[in-house]
Amino acid sequence: MKRALIWFYVLAFYAICQLFAWGYMFIKYVPDRKGMIIGEGMIFIFIFILGIIRLKNHLEKERNNSQQQNNFLLSVTHELKSPLASVKLYLQTILKRDLDREQQKAFLSNSLKDIERLDYLVENVLLATKLENRSFNLPKEDFDFSTLIEDVTDRLQKNACKTEMIKVDIEPNITLHADRFAITNVVNNLVENAIKYSPPCATVDVRMFKREKDLVFTVADHGQGIADNEKKLIFNKFYRVGNESTRKTKGTGLGLYIVKTVLQRHNATIKVKDNQPSGSVFEVIFENYAS
Known part of the structure; x- marks a missing residue:
């Protein structure tokens, strides 16, 4: 080129x-x-x-x-290869060595986390492919949004850090009419990104509340934050913050693209703001919400 x-x-x-x-x-x-x-x-x-x-x-x-697509292919290859190699090593160790039950449980638990990571990656790629088709309709239903957020944050908390890292403040018994799978993906992407771009075991604040006629969901981290010139670009497909050659965080550049597209299909909006004293706040607004 x-x-x-x-x-x-x-x-x-x-x-x-x-x-x-x-x-x-x-x-x-x-x-x-x-x-x-x-x-x-x-x-x-x-x-x-x-x-x-x-x-x-x-x-x-x-x-x-x-260039972005090439980076995406390299990222996906790495994201697939790393957990597969880890699972393979755990299983080979279990088969070749005489481990006690507690050690086996620990190895199997770690293998399950890697499999969940693979499952999450595949779900992201499949959902991104479906969203490319404008005629694809997201099947909507009523579900407990409060419970969904709790389930996602609880799973990510267990996988991320032994100490309390994700602080959850959500209004209970909030029913949302939306695609459950797609909204789960939105919550998962935002919270996982906050964990990924934060220092080890730093606090991530997850809130969900009603504000007049709107329903607001926010995820705040205390990482390095996002430059003003990149705030609009981060929702583009395959785009990732920072320099490709020096970036240390894992990812494919699909997460925030999926978040923005899914929310657009639900007539919702997302904004990114600076957190204080450092970090970013992602604010999702479901306008004219009625529980």
Whole structure:
């Protein structure tokens, strides 16, 4: 793609030089039409340059998309390979060594966590694929949103840290009419991202409450935060915060894209704000909510 852009610039420069050369020749041999030639030439050059700029932007966008997709494939490969290798090692150890029951339970528990991680990754990829199809309708039903949040945070708390890390403050018995699977994915993505981008065992605050006619769900972390110029980009497909070569956190760049798209399908909105003294707050608003 880089070589194609270089050739594109060379051809564009050559074409502009030729336009000026032909214009000079026309003026030289037909001087009485100088005004018409210059006028029409300027209009043609303006349209030509405008086309070059648009084509250049399109090529660069395609290059960025291609790079993001390559990064996504590398990330998915790593995300699949790491837990599979871990599960394989645990099972081989159980088979080859004479372990007591407590050690077996610990190894099997860790294997189950890796399998849950794989399941979560596959669910994300499948849901992202479905959401690409605009005709795909999310099946909606009434369910207890309060219990759903508790279940997700409880599972992530057990997998993340032995000390209390996720602080939950939710209004009980809130019924939501939505796609249960997709909303579970939204809650899971937001809370897991907060854990992922926070220091080890740092506090993550999860809240859900009514605000006038709206239902508000927030997830706040105390990590490094997100730069203002990246706040709008983080919801793009495959986009990940930071530099690809220096990034240490795991992920595929699909999580927040899924979150934004699912919420749009439910007529809900999401905002990202700065937390104090550090970190980010993701605020989801289900407008005109009625329990």
